[in-house]
Amino acid sequence: MIGHNDKIYVAGHRGLVGSAIVRNLESKGYTNIIGRTHKELDLTDQAAVRAFFDEEKPDVVVLAAAKVGGINANNTQPAMFAYENMQIQCNIINESHKHNVKKLLFLGSTCIYPRMAPQPIPEDALLTGPLETTNEAYAIAKISGLEMCKFYKRQYGDDYISCMPTNLYGPHDNYDLSGSHVMPAMIRKFHEAKVNGNPTVELWGTGTPLREFLYVDDMADACVFLLENYDGEQHVNIGTGKEVSIKELAETVKKTVGYEGEIVWNKDMPDGTPRKLTDVTKLHSLGWKHKVDLEEGVKLAYEWFKENVDQARM
Ligand SMILES: NC(=O)c1ccc[n+]([C@@H]2O[C@H](COP(=O)([O-])OP(=O)(O)OC[C@H]3O[C@@H](n4cnc5c(N)ncnc54)[C@H](OP(=O)(O)O)[C@@H]3O)[C@@H](O)[C@H]2O)c1
8 A cells, every 4th residue: 555645756757657647646645756857866877776765765666767769769779778778677676675665666668569469459468479679679678677576576575566558648748859759749740830831741651550549647647546556466558448540640639739731641651560559458447547538638738838848858
């Protein structure tokens, strides 16, 4: 059980996921939340992480810090995606154990599943086939993180759990087009085209792939729900269980931004896997369901982007 006065360390508290988890914890009356920026604490540095745990002695840890990137960054820097993520996880999970952290939540992503996993993807599809090669290093690191949580539970009885959210979007997203995911990239492109009066916006691929999107505050709500209610060994998918085509997504973002030009699909760019949808049966049976639908979520994300365009990660 976690308590409202427990000291909760959110690693990556200024990122998309970590900042949403902090907002959700605060809204539910958790009063003792701590964080460190990357500048203040490099989580790949084992000695520094140990010193931080010695000093702060958190009761609960949320591991939302990671080296994250789009397809290009993942594809061109596999060594660093594997090294940094494994290092961050090893340091935090082992120091949590040594400092008697009573609950830890590890954040992974659905790229842990095999490229040809059944759709929708159930939790037990893990390690049943080859991974997508473009983000293999990141996926291997994330798989090792969730397996480590399992092993610490098995060997020591530590209450360390893992969740695998689907594609997320919302406040504090990364809008830098060299590393951003599809939703923030579309928001930025349509916004800039509208402001500059450009007649067309180029988007990558054919628009036919099907994807699932979850508003990040919903994801945070699910994470806190799991912290409060789940202690199982198996990881839990977090998603909506609903999918849209990239074309439909583009139309929704275009309408929300109020852009009136045309979309040009650059079919020379890759589409990625044709379909990726999580099976959320387990999460639903635990008693949690998403609240924000895609249209509302895109509106909220765009409002944040407009208000924070000067500080957003561009
Ligand atoms: N975004 C998604 O759609 C999505 C979907 C499913 C799962 N997830 C998972 O959620 C987690 C967080 O992702 P995110 O989207 O929130 O990424 P993000 O916005 O880039 O946030 C990651 C945070 O980790 C920090 N960080 C990275 N390396 C660090 C280091 N060596 N030392 C200290 N801090 C470090 C970053 O700080 P700096 O920026 O200063 O380096 C940043 O604040 C990841 O595990 C990811 O797999 C994300």
